[in-house]
Every structure is written in structure tokens, then in C-alpha cells.
Amino acid sequence: MHFSEDNLRDALKRKDPGEGxxxxxxxxxxxxxxxxxxxxxxxxxxxKFLSWWMHRPAWAVAVVAMLLLACxxxxxxxxxxxxxxxxxxARAKQQQLQQEAERARDQAIMALEIARAKMNHVLQHAQLQxxxxxxxxxxxx
Amino acid sequence: MNLATCKLTRILVGMVLCFSALxxxxxxxxxxxxxxxxxxxxxxxxxxxxxxxxxxxxxxxxIEKADADDKDVEQLQSIIRNLKGIYIKSFEFDETxxxxxxxxxxxxxxxxxxxxxxxxxxxxxxxxxxxEIYVLKDGGKVGGVVILVAEPRELTVVNLVGEVPxxxxxxxxxxxxxxxxxxxxxxxxxxxxx
Numbered sequence: 001m002h003f004s005e006d007n008l009r010d011a012l013k014r015k016d017p018g019e020g021x022x023x024x025x026x027x028x029x030x031x032x033x034x035x036x037x038x039x040x041x042x043x044x045x046x047x048k049f050l051s052w053w054m055h056r057p058a059w060a061v062a063v064v065a066m067l068l069l070a071c072x073x074x075x076x077x078x079x080x081x082x083x084x085x086x087x088x089x090a091r092a093k094q095q096q097l098q099q100e101a102e103r104a105r106d107q108a109i110m111a112l113e114i115a116r117a118k119m120n121h122v123l124q125h126a127q128l129q130x131x132x133x134x135x136x137x138x139x140x141x
Numbered sequence: 142m143n144l145a146t147c148k149l150t151r152i153l154v155g156m157v158l159c160f161s162a163l164x165x166x167x168x169x170x171x172x173x174x175x176x177x178x179x180x181x182x183x184x185x186x187x188x189x190x191x192x193x194x195x196x197x198x199x200x201x202x203x204i205e206k207a208d209a210d211d212k213d214v215e216q217l218q219s220i221i222r223n224l225k226g227i228y229i230k231s232f233e234f235d236e237t238x239x240x241x242x243x244x245x246x247x248x249x250x251x252x253x254x255x256x257x258x259x260x261x262x263x264x265x266x267x268x269x270x271x272x273e274i275y276v277l278k279d280g281g282k283v284g285g286v287v288i289l290v291a292e293p294r295e296l297t298v299v300n301l302v303g304e305v306p307x308x309x310x311x312x313x314x315x316x317x318x319x320x321x322x323x324x325x326x327x328x329x330x331x332x333x334x335x
Contacts, residue, residue, distance in 0.1 A: 097199075100196075100199060101199035101200065101202065101203045102203060104192060104196045104197065104199040104200035104203065105199070105200045105203035105204055107190055107192055107196075107200065108192055108197065108200035108201075108204065108221060108227060109204075109217070110188075110190065111190040111192060111227040111229050111299075112217065112220060112221070112227070112310065112313060113313070114188065114190070114229055114231065114297075114299060115227075115229070115286075115288065115299045115301060115310055116310055116311060116313040118288045118290050118297055118299050119274065119288055119299075119307075119310060119311050120311055121272065121290065122261055122263055122272040122273070122274050122288060122290060123261060123274075123311065125263035125265070125270070125272050126261050126262070126263040126272070128263075129263055129264075129265070
């Protein structure tokens with residue numbers, strides 16, 4: 001592509017930026033400044049927080065230890081509660097089984113008592129029936 | 142039908158007959174007493190005991206734990222140790238003829254197997270009283286006992302399954318559990334299962 005001198009002159013000649021150019025530029029500058037300040041402030045806060053802990057390791061260890069202790073105590077108490085609950089359920093079950101066994105024993109005793117009574121009742125009846133027959137037989141003899 | 146098919150059929154028939162015979166021989170000493178449940182509504186007093194499996198084992202364990210020096214307890218232990226089941230249905234009525242002959246025959250029909258023997262029968266036809274004791278022979282031992290008491294105002298079926306020492310049952314002391322209420326006089330309808 002060939003550029004003539006006139007083309008270059010035309011391209012590089014002074015152009016009017018239009019009205020309010022200065023205001024636009026200044027507004028851009030202000031906006032950039034504000035953004036920079038905000039980012040810097042955030043970084044500063046984070047840095048401050050971390051640096052506070054970095055400069056007090058004992059405090060950091062203490063806080064971590066406290067947290068661990070609290071978790072440990074909580075866990076222990078929960079396991080104790082669970083254990084107590086399991087024991088309570090087991091005791092209740094055992095008591096229930098004991099009651100059931102006692103009921104079963106009473107039923108068994110009652111059943112055998114009925115069996116005894118009925119067996120003796122039948123045997124007695126059979127004996128009573130046999131007695132008159134014996135008498136008749138004896139009389140015949 | 143060729144020869145092979147004929148042989149196969151004979152073998153199959155033989156096997157079926159063998160199985161049915163074995164089934165009859167292996168008949169359980171437990172009776173089906175469910176047909177008597179309908180009498181509960183008419184009866185003034187019902188005693189229904191069903192003790193078997195784990196429940197009977199509970200009872201055996203409890204009785205085994207009891208004081209073995211007590212003669213009654215010892216006797217009770219010797220009876221209950223070999224029992225596999227205790228089933229009792231007893232109905233007492235305020236009026237006569239509350240149960241039918243069919244109800245009693247349904248029980249008797251289960252005792253027709255040759256393994257069951259009627260050892261005692263007391264019949265008072267005028268008073269309509271039929272009392273019977275059956276035992277199930279299991280080798281040289283008694284494998285089960287059924288006591289049937291059919292009287293005008295009472296129908297009782299006692300079914301003891303397992304090795305039953307009859308003499309010991311008959312001579313059981315009345316007061317088996319000292320300090321406890323007389324067990325054979327329940328105030329009203331007994332619960333089915335404890």
C-alpha cells in the first residue's frame with residue numbers, strides 16, 4: 001500500500017476533541033482513583049486481621065485449643081448421653097422380659113394346676129363308675 | 142403306556158404313599174383347638190392358655206431359677222422341663238347345651254391316629270358327661286396328653302405336648318407357688334396369651 005505525503009498530512013492533522021473533553025477525562029481519572037482506594041482498603045483490612053493473629057501465636061493456639069476442647073467435651077457428653085440412653089433402653093427391655101417371664105411362669109403353673117385338677121377329676125369319675133360294676137360282679141360271684 | 146412309564150408311575154405312587162404314611166406317623170401332639178373359640182361368647186368363664194416356644198422357655202427358666210429345695214418346685218421343674226407346649230381351652234357355661242356334639246367330635250377326630258390311645262374314659266350318659274384321657278405314644282414314652290372333659294355346663298380340653306410324666310402331674314400339690322393366689326380359679330375371662 002502506498003501512502004502519499006498528502007495522505008499522511010491529512011491523517012496527522014490536528015483534530016478537535018469536541019466539547020467537554022476535559023470533563024470527560026477528569027471524570028475517568030476520578031473513577032479510577034475511587035476504585036483503587038476501595039481495593040486497597042479491603043486488602044488492608046484482610047492484612048490487618050491476619051497480621052494481628054500472626055503477631056500473637058499464643059492467642060491463636062489458645063483459641064484453637066479452646067475450640068478443640070469444646071468439641072471434645074461436646075462429643076464426650078453426647079457419647080455419655082447415648083450410652084445412658086442405651087443402658088436405659090436395655091434395662092427397660094430386661095424388665096419387660098422379666099415381667100413376661102413371670103407372667104409365663106404364672107400361666108404355666110395355672111395350666112399345670114388345671115391339668116392336675118382335670119386329670120384327677122376324670123380319674124375320680126372313672127373310679128366311681130368302676131365301683132358299682134365291681135359290686136355287681138362281686139354279688140354275681 | 143410303555144413299561145418304563147408304568148414303572149415310573151408305580152414308583153411315584155409308592156413315594157406318595159410313603160410320604161403320607163410318614164406324615165401321619167410324625168403327627169404332632171398339638172391339637173387344633175381353634176374351632177372352640179366361638180364358644181367364648183356363650184361361656185360364663187373362659188380359660189385359654191397357650192404356652193409354647195419362647196414363652197414356655199421363659200416359664201421353664203423362671204421355674205428352674207426358683208428354690209430347688211422346695212419339694213413342690215422340684216416336682217414342677219421335673220414336669221415342665223420336657224414339655225414343648227401347654228394348650229388349654231376351658232369353657233364354663235351358665236346353662237346346659239351351649240356346645241354341640243360336633244365341637245367335641247372335632248377334637249376326638251384328631252385323636253383317631255393309632256399313635257393316640259384312650260387310657261381313661263368315663264361316660265355318664267344320663268348326666269351327659271363324657272370325660273376322656275388320651276396319650277400319644279412316642280416310642281416307650283408319652284409324647285403328649287389330651288384331657289377332654291365334656292359335661293353339660295363345661296367343656297375343657299387340656300393338651301400337653303412333650304414328654305409328660307402323668308403320675309407327677311396327677312400328684313401335683315395344689316399350692317404350687319407359695320404366697321400366690323390359687324391359680325385354677327380365675328375371676329373372669331383369662332387373656333389368650335400372656
